[in-house]
Amino acid sequence: xxxxxxxxxxxxxxxxxxxxxxxxxxFLILFAxxxxxxxxxFLQSFNGEDTLLNYKKFFSLASPANxxxxxxxxxxxxxxxxxxxxxxxxxxxxxxxxxxxxxxxLSVLVLVPMAxxxxxxxxxxxxxYGESGIIPRGIQALFHLDKVxxxxxxxxxxxxxxxxxxxxxxxxxxxxxIKGFDPSLEExxxxxxxxxxxxxxxxxxxxxxxxxxxxxxxxFMVSMASYTAPLMFGVDRTMTMQIYLARTNxxxxxxxxxxxxxxxxxxxxxxxxxxxxNRRNYQNLSKGIxxxxxxxSSKPLKMLAVIGSFIGTLVLILPILVLVLISxxxxxxxxxxxxxxxxxxxxxxxxxTDERTWRPIWNSIxxxxxxxxxxxxxxxxxxxxxVRLQFKGKTLLDILIMVPWALPGTVVAxxxxxxxxxxxxxAFNQVLIGTFWILPLAYFIRHMPLVFRSTSASLxxxxxxxxxxxxxxxxxxxxxxxxxxxxxxxxxxLAGTLLAFVQSIGEFVASILIYSTSTIPLSVAIFQKLYAxxxxxxxxxxxxxxxxxxxxxxxxxxxxxxxxxxxx
Amino acid sequence: xxGVHLKQVTKSFGNVQAIKDLNLSIKPGEFFTFLGPxxxxxxxxxxxxxxxxxxxxxxxxxxxxxxxxxxxxxxxxGMVFQNYALFPHMTVDENIAFGLKVRKMPKKEIETKxxxxxxxxxxxxxxxxxxxxxxxxxxxxxxxxRALVIEPDILLLDExxxxxxxxxxxxxxxxxxxxxxxxxVTTIYVTHDQTEAMAMSDRIMVMENGExxxxxxxxxxxxxxxxxxxxxxxxxSNTIEAKIETVSADDITVxxxxxxxxxxxxxxxxxxxxxxxxxxxxxxxxxxxxxxxPGENEMVGTISFVEFTGLSAHYLVKMQNFTLxxxxxxxxxxxxxxxxxxxxxxxxxxxxxxGE
Ligand SMILES: Nc1ncnc2c1ncn2[C@@H]1O[C@H](COP(=O)(O)OP(=O)(O)O)[C@@H](O)[C@H]1O
Ligand SMILES: [Mg+2]
Numbered sequence: 001x002x003x004x005x006x007x008x009x010x011x012x013x014x015x016x017x018x019x020x021x022x023x024x025x026x027f028l029i030l031f032a033x034x035x036x037x038x039x040x041x042f043l044q045s046f047n048g049e050d051t052l053l054n055y056k057k058f059f060s061l062a063s064p065a066n067x068x069x070x071x072x073x074x075x076x077x078x079x080x081x082x083x084x085x086x087x088x089x090x091x092x093x094x095x096x097x098x099x100x101x102x103x104x105x106l107s108v109l110v111l112v113p114m115a116x117x118x119x120x121x122x123x124x125x126x127x128x129y130g131e132s133g134i135i136p137r138g139i140q141a142l143f144h145l146d147k148v149x150x151x152x153x154x155x156x157x158x159x160x161x162x163x164x165x166x167x168x169x170x171x172x173x174x175x176x177x178i179k180g181f182d183p184s185l186e187e188x189x190x191x192x193x194x195x196x197x198x199x200x201x202x203x204x205x206x207x208x209x210x211x212x213x214x215x216x217x218x219x220f221m222v223s224m225a226s227y228t229a230p231l232m233f234g235v236d237r238t239m240t241m242q243i244y245l246a247r248t249n250x251x252x253x254x255x256x257x258x259x260x261x262x263x264x265x266x267x268x269x270x271x272x273x274x275x276x277x278n279r280r281n282y283q284n285l286s287k288g289i290x291x292x293x294x295x296x297s298s299k300p301l302k303m304l305a306v307i308g309s310f311i312g313t314l315v316l317i318l319p320i321l322v323l324v325l326i327s328x329x330x331x332x333x334x335x336x337x338x339x340x341x342x343x344x345x346x347x348x349x350x351x352x353t354d355e356r357t358w359r360p361i362w363n364s365i366x367x368x369x370x371x372x373x374x375x376x377x378x379x380x381x382x383x384x385x386x387v388r389l390q391f392k393g394k395t396l397l398d399i400l401i402m403v404p405w406a407l408p409g410t411v412v413a414x415x416x417x418x419x420x421x422x423x424x425x426x427a428f429n430q431v432l433i434g435t436f437w438i439l440p441l442a443y444f445i446r447h448m449p450l451v452f453r454s455t456s457a458s459l460x461x462x463x464x465x466x467x468x469x470x471x472x473x474x475x476x477x478x479x480x481x482x483x484x485x486x487x488x489x490x491x492x493x494l495a496g497t498l499l500a501f502v503q504s505i506g507e508f509v510a511s512i513l514i515y516s517t518s519t520i521p522l523s524v525a526i527f528q529k530l531y532a533x534x535x536x537x538x539x540x541x542x543x544x545x546x547x548x549x550x551x552x553x554x555x556x557x558x559x560x561x562x563x564x565x566x567x568x
Numbered sequence: 569x570x571g572v573h574l575k576q577v578t579k580s581f582g583n584v585q586a587i588k589d590l591n592l593s594i595k596p597g598e599f600f601t602f603l604g605p606x607x608x609x610x611x612x613x614x615x616x617x618x619x620x621x622x623x624x625x626x627x628x629x630x631x632x633x634x635x636x637x638x639x640x641x642x643x644x645x646g647m648v649f650q651n652y653a654l655f656p657h658m659t660v661d662e663n664i665a666f667g668l669k670v671r672k673m674p675k676k677e678i679e680t681k682x683x684x685x686x687x688x689x690x691x692x693x694x695x696x697x698x699x700x701x702x703x704x705x706x707x708x709x710x711x712x713x714r715a716l717v718i719e720p721d722i723l724l725l726d727e728x729x730x731x732x733x734x735x736x737x738x739x740x741x742x743x744x745x746x747x748x749x750x751x752x753v754t755t756i757y758v759t760h761d762q763t764e765a766m767a768m769s770d771r772i773m774v775m776e777n778g779e780x781x782x783x784x785x786x787x788x789x790x791x792x793x794x795x796x797x798x799x800x801x802x803x804x805s806n807t808i809e810a811k812i813e814t815v816s817a818d819d820i821t822v823x824x825x826x827x828x829x830x831x832x833x834x835x836x837x838x839x840x841x842x843x844x845x846x847x848x849x850x851x852x853x854x855x856x857x858x859x860x861x862p863g864e865n866e867m868v869g870t871i872s873f874v875e876f877t878g879l880s881a882h883y884l885v886k887m888q889n890f891t892l893x894x895x896x897x898x899x900x901x902x903x904x905x906x907x908x909x910x911x912x913x914x915x916x917x918x919x920x921x922x923g924e
Contacts (some may be wrong), residue, residue, distance in 0.1 A: 013639075465653035468620055469711075471640040472647040473667030473718060483666075487657050 019391045026382050027393075030400040032426035033445050037415035038263065038403075044256035044418050054257035066242060066258065073239040073262075076155060077223035080162035081216050087163055088170025088215070089208070091312075096178040099295045100302070102309035109316040113165045115549045116319065117506030119523050120542035121165050122232045123530065124319035125152065127326060129160075134322060137338045157233040162226060164319075166219050173211035210276075217273040221266055225408030227509045240410045240509075247414065247513060259414040263407055270406035274399070320546065327539035334535055347540035357537065360525035361544070367436070367521060368504035371443035375500045378444075379451025380493060384485075386452075387459040388467075405449040409509030412446055416514060434516045442514060443504040450503065451496035458492025459485075491559040498552045506545050569596045569754055570630045570721040572617060577626035579612055586612045588778045590626070594756065594771075599748055601757045603765040604775035605801070610758045613775075614724055617756065619643050630721060641670075646715030646753075648725040652707045654699045660710050661686075661695040667718035685717040688747060705736045712744065716751065723748070723755045729764065741768060762802050766790065774798050794838050795924045799852045806858075806892050807922070808851045815843050820921065822849055826888035830865050832919030841923030850922040853914055855882070855895040863913030871908050885910060 012018060045054050058066045094100075095107045113121065129135055129152040136148035143149075152160055194202065227240040236245065239262045246255035327347055329340030350357040382401060386394060404412060420432035420441070432438045462485065470480040486493070508523035515524050522541055529538035572594040579587040587609045594600045602610040615621045617628060619640030627636045635643055646667075654663050661682055668678045686695060689709040699707065708728060715723060728744070729737045745768050748755050759765050765772050766786045774781045774789060774797075782794045793799035796807050810822035810830065820843070821831050830851055841849060869892065873884035881903055883894040894912065904910055 463651060463653060465649045465651060466655060468618075468640070469647065469649060469653035469714075470655070470666065471620075472618055472643075472645055472724075473714065474641045474644070474670040475666070476641055479670060484655055488655075 037419035040418035080223040083163040088167040092174035100305035119508040331534040364522035370440040383456035413510040413513035447500040454496030458489040573629040601769040609778040646720035652711040855893040857918035866913040
């Protein structure tokens, strides 16, 4: 019992500072891969004859490209918030409160945009609605017009794509809020003599406000970070594009300056969002009451509903259909025709047989696998520390984990370049740029919060006394962790893991800036195929990604249902 | 079966001192209860004994072994949690077997032990049930079985009955007591319910604000409380403020504010009270020790409230400066009515004097 090692060890473990020894690896990782790269970029932005030179250039009115980019980014983001809010909230109300033909199908399809990886989503939109897109050309051919009647391009193209891909943030929060609120509140107001409009203004809208504010902040942040849409629609004057251009032109200091400014905006919004989330609290006061749906009954309204839901269904499903269609087209054959003229099954065969075709897939799987393992180890440990341990610096840990998620992928890439294009201790004295390891690192950083959040959610539901019961029965901490904590939080860990994995497979924004040519990832391959007019192969890749995401969504859905059944 | 000794234990959370200088000796095999209002530090003390908290200062011993900072898994304790804390992903048997598996016992032996304890807690056929297929009372017994099967040196129970409905609570109370005396394990029981504490315990520790107020058998605590807090917390009690008038060899006379004289026995003075003349003192009388009619310490008052429970009649009787709770066992005589005058007497040996 009294061997000297044991007593020394137990003295160490009982010290109140032992906890800091335990959590120090977490902080070390965050320091090395979040704070340090950020700091390097920050330093780099002050390089030049005059420390503030880059900032002076940025804000100079003489060459206003940067200011214009900042303005455009804000402008696009504000508009995206407005259009997303209108579409998302309307959809939520229609689908949650009304019964009409086609509602069930529409309520499944409404989440389709979430299944589209960013690049693939924009891709299908340009195929559909772009200047040489199927719809504009189809109309032109149908009515024998001289030129296409409309086409998505420029800033409006970006906003339309944002609306399509981001309205789900509003839709999800709004429909959760609508589901959560008690219809008897509305009935109470009506019984007190309030008219329909009054009920809306005084009861329903105020109840929705918190979720709307949260969703607005989120959409704004994501729009500011958007890179793929401006790239595909050729809008150079946005922050992310300016960073990309500065970097490809070799003006690293300017890229660093732009990144720093964009980071400040993003982090401000992150902090705003957290602050706001902490004070929102009414919703779900009464649980388990489902809203009753009103039937759409009058004839003209019914017609309108049928037409509306048909158009909605079409708009939602077309991007996927067009990808599938083009994935069968012969590469290089589709030029000025409305639809691709020649079809083949070769691309799908090549996916599994041709080394050059499957290589990027395999690269992405390997790199995502490595990154996801890192995400699991870090995420589970951080979630456990966050939920179960008492220490000073929790808020800091929480924010540091969320920061990489708030930072635009472009910025993450610039930070990584700043930190890891020279040897340093955090990269074990290697230059990481140009190696296999750079993308797994980027994926790890970008998707850091996913496993963390899903794991901490399920840990919070797990009563602490269950762990204590195991300990009191003689189990060591580690035994308890393996036999009790992990099995009970498994679904949470797995859900986050799957999400991190598919996100890594689809990651494009950071990849395009830092991939190494020996290990090209899938998303960059799609981009390259596109520019080589190999539309068929590009779309086959895209379809593959969508299938992967759908599989993950189905598994997650099953998991969350399954765990609800076995919980106490 | 081990004794538990706490020596000058304190526990602070930040600036809050939850436990102040606690000294305590629990004998092997004893059924010992921590009793006190919510927030007084019962759970904190229990968790220090379990090893989930370490004392800020002071020491804890199991027999002679200093366990002050020993990890909980090395203490050989059985603990029953308020919410049972059963493992939801395991069956009843797997839950019970958990502690035995940790101890690397052979499979055969585990099976025998699990079967035996399942019989003891009357869960014979439920071995393969999932936890969420059991009622609250059954879950409670699984928790008890799981804690007992490892043959702990000490059994710790933190308000184990508070999640059960009234009827089950009484039933389970007897059950726990039966099993405890069958196995003879040292048991520490936490509750804020004084009836529970009185019914089950060999000894009780009454706590308030992180301090021990009194340790004693249920009778000692009920009949000879050390102060007003204990006297009011345990059962019903009347406390009347008075000043000491005379103290003789056997007797003590006090005067209440409205000039009423009360005479009691000197042996019925709490050890914490001082017996100087003019000293303020509190007279404590249990409602059931007050009688009808003329006699020692007689007084007349007006009835302001009547309640009949079948077993007894309860009256509130208004005197000039205070109100007395009176309980008269039902002997079939007619009930008094509100507004009626009533004469009462308190035999002098039924008065108890408290210092604070
Ligand atoms: N983990 C903790 N952190 C801070 N204060 C605590 C903690 N646990 C208990 N306390 C405080 O210690 C006091 C005693 O609590 P507790 O032992 O739970 O009371 P009881 O079990 O008697 O109701 C309370 O004031 C409580 O707020
Ligand atoms: Mg308690």
